[in-house]
Amino acid sequence: MNQPSTDAAARPTGPTGPAEPILQAVGLVKRYGSVTALAGADLELYPGEILAVIGDNGAGKSSLIKALSGAVVPDAGQILVEGRPVRLPTPIAAREAGIETVHQSLAVSPSLDIATNLFLGRELRRPGVLGSVFRMLDRARMRSEAARHLSELGITTIQNPNQAVETLSGGQRQAVAVARAAAFGNKVVIMDEPTAALGVRESRAVLDLILKVRDSGLPVILISHNMPHVFEVADRVHVQRLGRRIATLAPSGCSMSDAVAVMTGALDPAELPEEALAPGAL
Amino acid sequence: MTTSNTPRVPTTGPEPPPVPLAEEARPPALVDRAQRLLHAQATLGPAAVLLITVVAFSLVAPNFLNPANISLILQQTAVIGTLALGQTLIILTMGIDLSVGSIMVLCSIVMGRLSADAGVSGPVALLVGLACGMACGLVNGLLVTRVKLPPFIVTLGSLNIFFALNLWISKSETIRGADMDEVLLWTGQVVTVGGTRLTYGSLLMLLICAVLAYALHRTRWGRHVYATGDDKEAARLSGVRVNRVLLSVYAVAGLVYAVGAWILIGRIASASPQAGVMDNLDSITAVVLGGTSLFGGRGLIIGTVVGALIVGVCRNGLSVAGVDVLWQNFAVGVLVILAVSLDQWIRKARR
Numbered sequence: 091m092n093q094p095s096t097d098a099a100a101r102p103t104g105p106t107g108p109a110e111p112i113l114q115a116v117g118l119v120k121r122y123g124s125v126t127a128l129a130g131a132d133l134e135l136y137p138g139e140i141l142a143v144i145g146d147n148g149a150g151k152s153s154l155i156k157a158l159s160g161a162v163v164p165d166a167g168q169i170l171v172e173g174r175p176v177r178l179p180t181p182i183a184a185r186e187a188g189i190e191t192v193h194q195s196l197a198v199s200p201s202l203d204i205a206t207n208l209f210l211g212r213e214l215r216r217p218g219v220l221g222s223v224f225r226m227l228d229r230a231r232m233r234s235e236a237a238r239h240l241s242e243l244g245i246t247t248i249q250n251p252n253q254a255v256e257t258l259s260g261g262q263r264q265a266v267a268v269a270r271a272a273a274f275g276n277k278v279v280i281m282d283e284p285t286a287a288l289g290v291r292e293s294r295a296v297l298d299l300i301l302k303v304r305d306s307g308l309p310v311i312l313i314s315h316n317m318p319h320v321f322e323v324a325d326r327v328h329v330q331r332l333g334r335r336i337a338t339l340a341p342s343g344c345s346m347s348d349a350v351a352v353m354t355g356a357l358d359p360a361e362l363p364e365e366a367l368a369p370g371a372l
Numbered sequence: 373m374t375t376s377n378t379p380r381v382p383t384t385g386p387e388p389p390p391v392p393l394a395e396e397a398r399p400p401a402l403v404d405r406a407q408r409l410l411h412a413q414a415t416l417g418p419a420a421v422l423l424i425t426v427v428a429f430s431l432v433a434p435n436f437l438n439p440a441n442i443s444l445i446l447q448q449t450a451v452i453g454t455l456a457l458g459q460t461l462i463i464l465t466m467g468i469d470l471s472v473g474s475i476m477v478l479c480s481i482v483m484g485r486l487s488a489d490a491g492v493s494g495p496v497a498l499l500v501g502l503a504c505g506m507a508c509g510l511v512n513g514l515l516v517t518r519v520k521l522p523p524f525i526v527t528l529g530s531l532n533i534f535f536a537l538n539l540w541i542s543k544s545e546t547i548r549g550a551d552m553d554e555v556l557l558w559t560g561q562v563v564t565v566g567g568t569r570l571t572y573g574s575l576l577m578l579l580i581c582a583v584l585a586y587a588l589h590r591t592r593w594g595r596h597v598y599a600t601g602d603d604k605e606a607a608r609l610s611g612v613r614v615n616r617v618l619l620s621v622y623a624v625a626g627l628v629y630a631v632g633a634w635i636l637i638g639r640i641a642s643a644s645p646q647a648g649v650m651d652n653l654d655s656i657t658a659v660v661l662g663g664t665s666l667f668g669g670r671g672l673i674i675g676t677v678v679g680a681l682i683v684g685v686c687r688n689g690l691s692v693a694g695v696d697v698l699w700q701n702f703a704v705g706v707l708v709i710l711a712v713s714l715d716q717w718i719r720k721a722r723r
Contacts, residue, residue: 161609182611197609199602201669206595211611213592225591 110173112137112309113158113189113278118167120153127153128164129333133311135278140300140310142320142341144353145330151313152282154330158311159191159280160184171277182211188277192284196267200256204248205229205236207255208270239273240265243302261292265299272303279303280311285319297323317346326368329353338368410718414663414671417714418678421661425682429689436692443569445681445688450559450573451476451636453680455651456658457580458628460676461621463659464588465601466668467516467523469622472629473651474534475508477644479633481538483556484547484643494553502630508534509626516622517615531652542645549641560638573635578677580628585673597621602669657708658683665715682707 111134120128128150135141145151156162158169160178168175171187178184184191198207206213214228214235215221221228236251245265248258255263264284271279281300285293293316300323304310314320320327320341327339329352336359337352343365351357359367410417430437455472462469483501486492492500508530515526549557559573588594596617599607608614637643662679664671686707687700 181609182613185611191609193609195606195609197603197606199599199606199610199669201602202595202598206599207610210595210599210607213595215592225593227590227592227595229590 111135111170112172113311114170114173115154115158116168116170118154118157118164118169120150120157120162120164126333128157128167130167131330131334133158133328133335135309135311137309138304138307139325140304140312140323142324142327143311143313143330144315144317144320144327144349146353149330149353150333151330155191155280155282155311155313158184158278159189159193161191185211185274188275189280190271190275190278191280192264192267192271192282194282194284194286196263198255198263198267201254203252203254204240204258204266205233205251207266208232208236208239208251208273212274235273236269239269242306243269243272243299245269245299259292261288261295264288264292264296268296268299268303272306272308275308277308278311279308280313282313283315284312285314285316293319317349321346321349329359331355337362339366340368343367407718407720410714415675415678417718418661418663418675418682422678422682422685425685425689429685429693433689433693436689439568441688441692445684446568446574447571447639448688449680449684450571450577451632451639451648452651452654452658452683453577453677454580454632454635455629455648455655456662456676456680457577457584457673458625458632459655459659460662460664460671460673461584461597461625461628462523463601463656463664463666464597464668464671465618465621466604466666467618467621468527468656468666469512469523469625470527470652471508471512471531471534472632472655473648474531474538475505475626475629476633476636476651477646477648478508478534478538478541479505479630480637480643480647481542481547481645483633483637484552485541487553487556488547488551494555497553498555498634501633502627505626505628505630505633506623507626509622509624509629510619512626513619513622517618538645542643544645546645547643549637549643552637552643556634556637557641558638559635560641571638573638576631576635580631581673581677584628588673593617593620598669600669653708654683654704657704657711660708660711660715663715665719666712667715667719670719 113135115131115133118128118131131150131154133154143151143154153162157164158178160181160183163179169178170176171189176187178187181191199210209232214232216226216228220226233251240248240251248262248265255266258266268281268284284296284300288296297319300310300312312320312324324341327341327349328335329337329339329349331353339349339352344362348357348362348366352359435441455476459469459472479501482504483497486497486500487494512526512530515521516523559571559576561572562569563572563575588597596607596612599610599612600614600617604614636647640647658679659676660666660679661682662671662675662677664675683704686703690700690703691697
């Protein structure tokens with residue numbers, strides 16, 4: 091079931107961007123005991139796009155995303171960044187490859203302040219002896235950089251980067267996590283269910299934030315259960331079913347009910363009209 | 373404990389009609405505000421408690437506040453305080469260390485035997501003792517990070533192992549200070565600072581406190597210690613090497629306990645295999661009284677010194693007031709339960 095890696099080059103490429111996908115997964119397999127979470131899953135992400143990943147519970151969405159963000163190591167298959175095979179054994183390796191993930195749990199430390207959270211794991215040190223010998227952090231610079239990143243994304247509801255994250259609302263926490271990913275991701279930002287825990291207004295703000303990240307030049311993979319949100323922001327929709335991709339849909343050419351039907355297996359993607367399928371898809 | 377007795381502010385006017393879907397009646401504004409303040413300023417509560425206990429004992433026991441007694445309290449606090457500083461690191465990562473006392477006693481015996489019986493020079497004996505503490509901490513840390521056992525179980529086991537080693541090395545005999553090199557006894561020497569006689573041991577404890585406070589708040593390592601204790605999985609996903617942080621915390625704590633052993637030798641002018649047996653729980657009590665949360669990720673190292681002083685003041689004050697020693701333990705027990713209840717309550721301010 092595994093695709094040989096040479097197949098990657100033969101795969102048709104989408105006209106949405108340059109010929110080469112920025113992030114590609116080929117034939118990923120992941121088994122947990124007797125359960126097969128990924129059964130040869132493929133994925134391509136092209137520069138400048140928002141690719142939504144939808145799928146029913148148990149379709150392997152989470153495992154796919156975890157494999158791409160270094161949280162889980164697949165049993166077989168390959169991940170390529172800009173055409174080059176990469177190994178992502180840890181979240182740190184994925185970050186070093188330029189892939190930033192906003193986890194559903196947000197992965198923020200509630201008792202630490204916003205600036206510390208933004209820079210967690212890549213703190214800035216003071217220049218000179220203070221930094222090199224005494225390992226002193228440059229708190230002032232981290233604070234001002236944090237404020238700059240937040241304002242670049244138009245996050246104006248957060249006034250003070252010294253505030254502890256636990257004092258923020260759900261939407262604001264999401265904004266902090268998104269800002270962290272956007273500030274440091276230089277190739278790809280993955281967002282896992284960013285609107286799942288939010289109210290209508292907060293969801294709106296986060297969707298705008300996702301579009302802003304895309305418009306700033308970073309392609310985004312958006313995992314979501316929420317069809318209206320997916321159809322509003324996504325350029326292409328990857329449908330995951332039974333551990334593999336069964337179709338890539340064009341939101342402009344198909345309806346939400348078609349997407350749900352494909353996702354649940356009620357509709358064979360072959361029966362869809364040509365404009366419903368994203369260019370370059372299966 | 374200062375605020376839990378605050379009277380409920382009576383609501384003015386008639387009861388408003390019940391609002392549908394509303395939760396229970398909101399707590400009165402004053403209590404609410406106190407809760408938030410204590411949540412934001414973690415050392416405020418412990419400082420207030422220390423002040424109250426000092427004032428109370430100076431009223432009950434007239435000679436409580438005389439300089440000689442103050443220096444006695446500071447000397448008594450130095451050992452517990454040092455252990456509690458190491459303990460704070462571990463509790464910040466949501467762990468607990470029951471082996472503090474055993475590690476300290478084992479290190480003091482190692483230092484004492486090397487100097488008194490093996491003819492090793494004082495500085496070398498001291499260094500070997502410090503390395504011994506670090507090694508004990510590393511053993512705990514490896515069991516926690518590699519074998520993935522709960523810290524409580526790991527240190528419950530190592531408590532007994534280290535204590536048995538201590539009895540084996542010491543042959544259950546006390547080593548007299550007179551037989552040891554004076555380097556090991558240096559911590560017991562007295563300096564007079566502003567009329568109060570302090571030992572180098574007390575000053576050493578304050579120095580450790582300052583170094584740890586710097587490391588925790590001004591360096592990457594410290595931020596990672598807090599992040600690990602706050603939410604381990606979130607820290608891991610944020611790129612914190614969680615196991616490495618935990619291992620380093622146990623190793624540094626072990627080193628701090630070994631410094632505690634040095635201070636202990638100076639304090640009792642000997643190395644006794646039975647000293648410091650009660651210090652396990654006192655060190656945890658000091659940390660909790662100092663406002664560090666047993667649930668990890670929250671607390672200040674300076675609070676621990678305040679907490680250790682509270683324990684020291686209570687034990688000393690009750691004995692100066694002529695109260696039976698059993699009531700000292702009773703009082704410390706009551707204090708720790710109150711402190712944890714207060715911690716639980718303060719944490720509810722987190723939204």
